[in-house]
Amino acid sequence: MEQLLAALAGGLLATLGTTLGALLVLIPWLSRGEQREVLIDVGLAFGSGVMIVASFVSLLLPSVEKGGLLLSLIGLILGAAAVAMANEVVPHEHLVKGFEGPAEMKRKVKAAWLVALAIIIHNVPEGYSIGVASAYDVYDGIKVALAITLQDMPEGFAVALPLLAITGSGVKAVGIAFLSGLSELLTSVLAAAVLSDVSWALSLGLSSAAGAMIYVVSHEALPESHRSGREKQATVGFFLGFVIMLILDSAI
DSSP states (O other): OHHHHHHHHHHHHHHHHHHHHHHGGGSTTTSSSHHHHHHHHHHHHHHHHHHHHHIIIIIIHHHHHHHOHHHHHHHHHHHHHHHHHHHHHSOEEOSSSOEESOGGGTTTSOHHHHHHHHHHHHHHHHHHHHHHHHHHOHHHHHHHHHHHHHHHHHHHHHHHHHHHHHHSOHHHHHHHHHHHHHHHHHHHHHHHHHHTTOHHHHHHHHHHHHHHHHHHIIIIIHHHHTTTSOHHHHHHHHHHHHHHHHHHHHHO
16 A cells, blocks of 8 residues: 555656646747747766666666566567657657657647647656555665656656647647646556566566666657757756766665
8 A cells, every 4th residue: 555655656656746847838938039049958878877876776676686687688678669650650749859759640640739749748757667666675666756756857848839829729738738747646656566476577567667667768868958059058967967867766
């Protein structure tokens, strides 16, 4: 029960992070001009630093300790492969990179939901990470949930911006971002419920969650933070997130 409650609380916290980030689009000064671009680049890089630390310290290392190196490597590869496949199969739209997925689906799915699907592809492995970390140890679940919440705030802002442009309504943009964020809550509770009692499955779950998060950082978050020519600011943001997560990990 403690594990499920931790997964529930962590999923709610991550959903709140996405929603809080999306709410920033309601502030006109932040949602246009150069300050918008700086906030996105530095924020995504900051979240990447946070997620890298959480992936190794709270997911991958516990997986190795619990199930050994071979099982952990298998899970790491499977987690990354699952997100890579989702990127290819599920139609979705990024703020900077644009459309990904089957080309014939671009005209069949409404633009707002293409953006929502982009954040769902990220949120499902993040919620999964919270769930398996909570199933392993309540404190690890808290650490992963904090890391993902910090990462979700700039991501929520980056997702809500195109939603605002598409719908013309800040309220609708925040609402769709919130609904997309709920996927983290559902995945977190489900993962904790399924994996908490099976030792080898938990080890595989921890490492696959790490693989999924590392793939998202490497394939999406960090490249997007460096596309606008602000590599120095993004690098500072990355190291700031890395250091803050290390401090949080040590404190908890």
